[in-house]
Amino acid sequence: MTDALVRLEGVSKTYASPAGPVTAVQDLSLDVIQGEILGVIGYSGAGKSTLVRLINALELPTTGRVFVGDDELTALPEKRRRAVRREIGMIFQQFNLFNSRTVAGNVGYPLKLAGVKQPERDRRIARLLDFVGLLDRAHAYPDQLSGGQKQRVGIARALATDPKLLLADEATSALDPETTADVLALLKKVNRELGVTIVVITHEMDAIRAIADRVAVMDGGRLAELGNVYDVFASPSTPTVARFVATVLRDRPSAETLQRLRASHAGRLVTVKVPDRRGFAGLLASTLAEHGVSGEIVYGGISELQEKPIGSLTYELIGSDAATDAALAALRVNGVVVAEEDAE
Amino acid sequence: MTDLITDLPTFYGAIWQTLVMVLVALIVAGVIGLGIGILLYATAPGRLLENRTANLVTNVVVNIVRPVPFIIFIVAIEPLTVRVLGTYLGVQGAAFAISLGAAFAVSRIVEQNLVAVDPGVVEAARSMGASPARIIFTVLIPEGLGPLILGYTFVYVALVDMSAQAGAVGGGGLGDFAIQYGLNRFNYPIIYVTVAVIIVIVQLGQFFGNWLARRVMRR
Numbered sequence: 001m002t003d004a005l006v007r008l009e010g011v012s013k014t015y016a017s018p019a020g021p022v023t024a025v026q027d028l029s030l031d032v033i034q035g036e037i038l039g040v041i042g043y044s045g046a047g048k049s050t051l052v053r054l055i056n057a058l059e060l061p062t063t064g065r066v067f068v069g070d071d072e073l074t075a076l077p078e079k080r081r082r083a084v085r086r087e088i089g090m091i092f093q094q095f096n097l098f099n100s101r102t103v104a105g106n107v108g109y110p111l112k113l114a115g116v117k118q119p120e121r122d123r124r125i126a127r128l129l130d131f132v133g134l135l136d137r138a139h140a141y142p143d144q145l146s147g148g149q150k151q152r153v154g155i156a157r158a159l160a161t162d163p164k165l166l167l168a169d170e171a172t173s174a175l176d177p178e179t180t181a182d183v184l185a186l187l188k189k190v191n192r193e194l195g196v197t198i199v200v201i202t203h204e205m206d207a208i209r210a211i212a213d214r215v216a217v218m219d220g221g222r223l224a225e226l227g228n229v230y231d232v233f234a235s236p237s238t239p240t241v242a243r244f245v246a247t248v249l250r251d252r253p254s255a256e257t258l259q260r261l262r263a264s265h266a267g268r269l270v271t272v273k274v275p276d277r278r279g280f281a282g283l284l285a286s287t288l289a290e291h292g293v294s295g296e297i298v299y300g301g302i303s304e305l306q307e308k309p310i311g312s313l314t315y316e317l318i319g320s321d322a323a324t325d326a327a328l329a330a331l332r333v334n335g336v337v338v339a340e341e342d343a344e
Numbered sequence: 345m346t347d348l349i350t351d352l353p354t355f356y357g358a359i360w361q362t363l364v365m366v367l368v369a370l371i372v373a374g375v376i377g378l379g380i381g382i383l384l385y386a387t388a389p390g391r392l393l394e395n396r397t398a399n400l401v402t403n404v405v406v407n408i409v410r411p412v413p414f415i416i417f418i419v420a421i422e423p424l425t426v427r428v429l430g431t432y433l434g435v436q437g438a439a440f441a442i443s444l445g446a447a448f449a450v451s452r453i454v455e456q457n458l459v460a461v462d463p464g465v466v467e468a469a470r471s472m473g474a475s476p477a478r479i480i481f482t483v484l485i486p487e488g489l490g491p492l493i494l495g496y497t498f499v500y501v502a503l504v505d506m507s508a509q510a511g512a513v514g515g516g517g518l519g520d521f522a523i524q525y526g527l528n529r530f531n532y533p534i535i536y537v538t539v540a541v542i543i544v545i546v547q548l549g550q551f552f553g554n555w556l557a558r559r560v561m562r563r
Contacts, residue, residue, distance in 0.1 A: 058470055079475075086473035096468035100486040100560075109482075110472040141562065167471075 006032035011064030024050040039212030047221040089158030093170035148179035251301035273337035291327035293319030358521035372443035377450020392476040438515030453495035490561035497553025
């Protein structure tokens with residue numbers, strides 16, 4: 001409890017709609033740990049946007065309790081909740097900048113709300129714009145900026161009151177890949193240099209992979225999985241999670257690819273998970289040789305995640321069935337995660 | 345034309361009366377309409393001050409007043425005008441009636457323009473901990489100001505029209521002048537000159553409104 005900055009306890013949110021009540025979030029419990037970047041991923045409609053709005057009480061849960069720091073938001077009157085919101089920054093997919101205000105005016109708005117007077121306000125605006133690399137655009141209006149610049153202003157504005165927590169709601173989904181990488185790098189800098197805890201809502205696993213420490217996977221309003229990003233990527237526990245992981249790693253053959261591989265390869269197809277340890281390739285080669293089985297890589301990919309290798313390789317194994325079974329058993333004994341691609 | 349020259353002081357007076365009626369009504373109806381418009385916007389479902397009852401009552405009241413033809417509205421509220429001002433006649437009485445009638449039209453225009461403001465900026469302001477009143481006056485109105493100015497310009501033109509109708513029932517101004525000195529004496533040149541002046545008043549207001557809106561929107 002001590003290191004949880006945000007705590008959701010059995011939170012559910014049900015909306016009334018013309019078609020009857022819709023449950024966006026269902027009995028969800030989750031801690032956001034002080035100092036981490038927590039990624040929340042899910043398909044659209046999985047309840048992630050509702051989840052993030054429960055954290056700063058823009059939405060109130062139908063049941064359950066929400067804590068931020070020592071405050072129980074669900075028990076506070078609205079006026080006190082506003083004070084808590086001032087301590088939480090938020091950035092948005094569509095940036096939501098005030099078009100009637102300049103860049104400096106946008107960043108200064110939360111400072112005015114917090115009662116920061118001139119010239120302190122101008123000093124802080126300059127420092128924030130310098131941090132996001134937009135000091136020279138202070139007097140520009142939002143419609144004169146590119147998407148990436150707008151999001152930088154959004155980030156500067158969200159950080160204006162030195163919040164402990166930053167909520168990013170699909171903050172890179174409207175940006176091109178290059179700008180996305182820039183904004184993600186900036187968020188990482190916010191986390192590492194300013195110590196701001198960040199909750200990143202996204203449907204892009206790439207964003208999670210780039211910056212998150214832990215990932216929560218949402219499916220149908222529920223928490224499908226929560227864990228360290230590497231662990232979740234390395235061994236996804238549900239089909240939804242596996243599908244998300246596959247969008248990034250692209251190391252597993254799709255059903256169609258597998259069918260093609262089978263048609264052109266007579267041997268048995270097995271997929272070996274690349275472990276985070278040295279000597280894996282040598283072990284594989286010697287074990288196969290010992291059993292008189294030959295192997296050929298037909299598919300796969302290895303990349304890096306949190307500075308550790310991750311991925312899998314699909315082999316065609318040629319040898320007698322008995323020898324192949326023995327080789328696979330020997331590999332498993334040595335801790336290699338290997339799965340046979342089921343024959344139809 | 346000779347009549348117009350002899351009646352010139354009356355004519356100038358009528359122009360002045362029209363301008364006074366229109367400007368007073370623009371300010372009074374503008375402020376009252378802004379308030380009712382904000383109420384219509386903010387009390388609707390899902391908005392800052394969501395309140396079913398307040399929203400329903402406001403809507404019903406606005407809908408009762410708006411369809412009443414203005415010339416009938418002036419006469420219908422005469423008792424109220426008398427109670428408030430002591431008379432229903434003249435520029436005073438007309439300005440009162442116009443202000444009240446126009447306020448409800450303004451409220452719909454304000455509501456429409458606030459609805460058009462991106463809800464995302466309202467959410468952003470909420471996420472910063474701004475109060476509803478603060479959001480209305482420092483986010484919603486500034487963000488919708490350009491279209492609001494164009495809306496108010498539209499109202500200004502409507503007010504010129506309303507002031508002429510008020511003239512027909514004893515309100516004074518150019519409408520009154522055109523009827524008394526033009527229509528009733530079959531003096532068509534007077535009607536045409538009056539109409540020309542009204543057109544100029546409308547044009548000037550419209551150009552000024554367009555210019556101001558453009559400046560505010562900087563586009």
